[in-house]
Amino acid sequence: MIEMNAALTLKKWRARLLFHFVSIGYLAFLFDLLFVRNRxxxxxxxxxxxxxxxxxxxxxxxxxxxxxxxxxxxxxxxxxxxxxxxxxxxxxxxxxxxxxxxxxxxxxxxxxxxxxxxxxxxxxxxxxxxxxxxxxxxxxxxxxxxxxxxxxxxx
Structure with a gap:
């Protein structure tokens, strides 16, 4: 049971980390599109x-x-x-x-x-x-x- 909880926690941690990276990527893309690209x-x-x-x-x-x-x-x-x-x-x-x-x-x-x-x-x-x-x-x-x-x- 402990191993299963540890695996689930690791899975959640990885999912959250991925979510943060995707969020940062989206915000960087949005900033670039709205403020940086040749307009x-x-x-x-x-x-x-x-x-x-x-x-x-x-x-x-x-x-x-x-x-x-x-x-x-x-x-x-x-x-x-x-x-x-x-x-x-x-x-x-x-x-x-x-x-x-x-x-x-x-x-x-x-x-x-x-x-x-x-x-x-x-x-x-x-x-x-x-x-x-x-x-x-x-x-x-x-x-x-x-x-x-x-x-x-x-x-």
Missing amino acids: GFLDGYNYNVIPFRTIGMYISQAHHFNFWIWSTNLFGNIVLFIPLGFLIPAYVRFARRPMLALVLLLLVNTSIEVAQIVWHVGSFDVDDIILNFFGGMLGIVLFVRLKRAVKRQNV
């Missing part, structure tokens, strides 16, 4: 403070954009932030309550957009906040469901 396609500094303006443009004028640009701007912003929504409650203890996780997610997403325009590495777009928040919200839902499943399995 010289912008002329000046653009911003959009009208909700759903950019989203509506990509939907109503999809035929003016190639599929890669259209899908990346809409779905990429959602998919990219699903892991962040999972990581917030995983690492921030008080954010394990879904409403607090959502508030923290909104603060993080807004801070990213503000930092991009302050550091001149992107543009402020409230639609990015909306899409990123939606993706993060999916990550929070995933975290809550996984936590419940693990809790039921351990009972």
Whole structure:
């Protein structure tokens, strides 16, 4: 019985270590993508403070954009932030309550957009906040469901 518990503990330790490495890798990738990569396609500094303006443009004028640009701007912003929504409650203890996780997610997403325009590495777009928040919200839902499943399995 002791050997089985030791093996289980080692397995948990390895899983946690892998989770931390994957988390660090994701955060490094996110930082690189949002702040470091060549973002010289912008002329000046653009911003959009009208909700759903950019989203509506990509939907109503999809035929003016190639599929890669259209899908990346809409779905990429959602998919990219699903892991962040999972990581917030995983690492921030008080954010394990879904409403607090959502508030923290909104603060993080807004801070990213503000930092991009302050550091001149992107543009402020409230639609990015909306899409990123939606993706993060999916990550929070995933975290809550996984936590419940693990809790039921351990009972």
